[in-house]
Amino acid sequence: MARIPLMVELNEKQVVIVGGGIIAAKRVNTMMESCAQITVISPTINQAIRRAWEAGFLIWRQKTFEATDIQQAVLVIAATNNQLVNQFVCRSAPAGCLVNNASDAVESHVHFPAHLKQGRLSISISTNEASPTLAAKIKQELEAVYNKDYIGYVEFLYQSRQLLKQSTLDKQQQKKQLQALVSDEFLCKDKQLQALQSLKQIAGRMNASEGVI
Ligand SMILES: C[C@@]1(CC(=O)O)c2cc3[nH]c(cc4nc(cc5[nH]c(cc(n2)[C@H]1CCC(=O)O)[C@@](C)(CC(=O)O)[C@@H]5CCC(=O)O)C(CC(=O)O)=C4CCC(=O)O)c(CCC(=O)O)c3CC(=O)O
Ligand SMILES: NC(=O)C1=CN([C@@H]2O[C@H](COP(=O)(O)OP(=O)(O)OC[C@H]3O[C@@H](n4cnc5c(N)ncnc54)[C@H](O)[C@@H]3O)[C@@H](O)[C@H]2O)C=CC1
Numbered sequence: 001m002a003r004i005p006l007m008v009e010l011n012e013k014q015v016v017i018v019g020g021g022i023i024a025a026k027r028v029n030t031m032m033e034s035c036a037q038i039t040v041i042s043p044t045i046n047q048a049i050r051r052a053w054e055a056g057f058l059i060w061r062q063k064t065f066e067a068t069d070i071q072q073a074v075l076v077i078a079a080t081n082n083q084l085v086n087q088f089v090c091r092s093a094p095a096g097c098l099v100n101n102a103s104d105a106v107e108s109h110v111h112f113p114a115h116l117k118q119g120r121l122s123i124s125i126s127t128n129e130a131s132p133t134l135a136a137k138i139k140q141e142l143e144a145v146y147n148k149d150y151i152g153y154v155e156f157l158y159q160s161r162q163l164l165k166q167s168t169l170d171k172q173q174q175k176k177q178l179q180a181l182v183s184d185e186f187l188c189k190d191k192q193l194q195a196l197q198s199l200k201q202i203a204g205r206m207n208a209s210e211g212v213i
Contacts, residue, residue, distance in 0.1 A: 020045035
């Protein structure tokens, strides 16, 4: 079955992770970024999950899985080391709830791709079950190109875009300016500051019509 990439916001949505080991900890980490309400169901939890639990980032129910544990969930991640339990978790999910089975990609509605994040820049890589190892390798290769400089650069692009949207420049002029900003010269902090300064002036004016950069 074909899968499509989506950026999902899970703020205050209930996500249940069944299992408390290495893979569950990776998913807890990802889910914490999404501000979901995370519940971990597992008789044991590893150190990383324990730290998140002690810091109040998740609810831990110290027990083996039962179908009633996931009735309110919008996303369930079955990450125990028992394939039969993982299968049972997925089959117990309520209608409309998305499931991920860590031991069976085919049974999963959602996959966790390799993910490179530099601030607002987010690049996901999936090989659609061919080779998670290749996905990880491609991520490493991309990391050398889209390095930490992109955190500041993409934030600069975001701020510039907000300023241009507030300006009275027409859509065509805005588009021209936005295209001009996507250039390696703006990886330089000084260039970013200069451009932001002019954009702030333009955004502040009521009848701006001249170019920005
Ligand atoms: C569907 C998916 C997601 C999901 O839904 O869980 C999935 C599923 C499964 N992975 C399995 C095995 C391994 N996964 C890894 C590693 C990673 N797996 C990741 C993603 C994905 N793995 C999604 C598909 C991505 C794609 O298709 O490209 C990465 C990229 C990201 C991440 O996990 O966050 C992360 C590397 C991140 C990094 O290092 O940066 C390794 C290597 C290792 O651990 O070093 C192995 C052992 C070698 C091997 O098997 O290839 C198994 C069999 C389990 C079993 O049999 O026990 C299943 C289940 C199945 O295949 O059915
Ligand atoms: N998707 C992926 O990228 C990968 C998936 N896997 C799969 O992920 C699964 C988990 O692997 P690990 O985290 O390494 O295992 P682990 O052994 O570190 O942790 C397993 C956890 O499951 C809990 N558990 C066992 N039975 C349970 C039950 N009935 N109810 C609730 N919790 C229960 C245990 O207490 C333990 O906390 C395995 O099935 C493995 O095949 C493994 C590697 C990569």
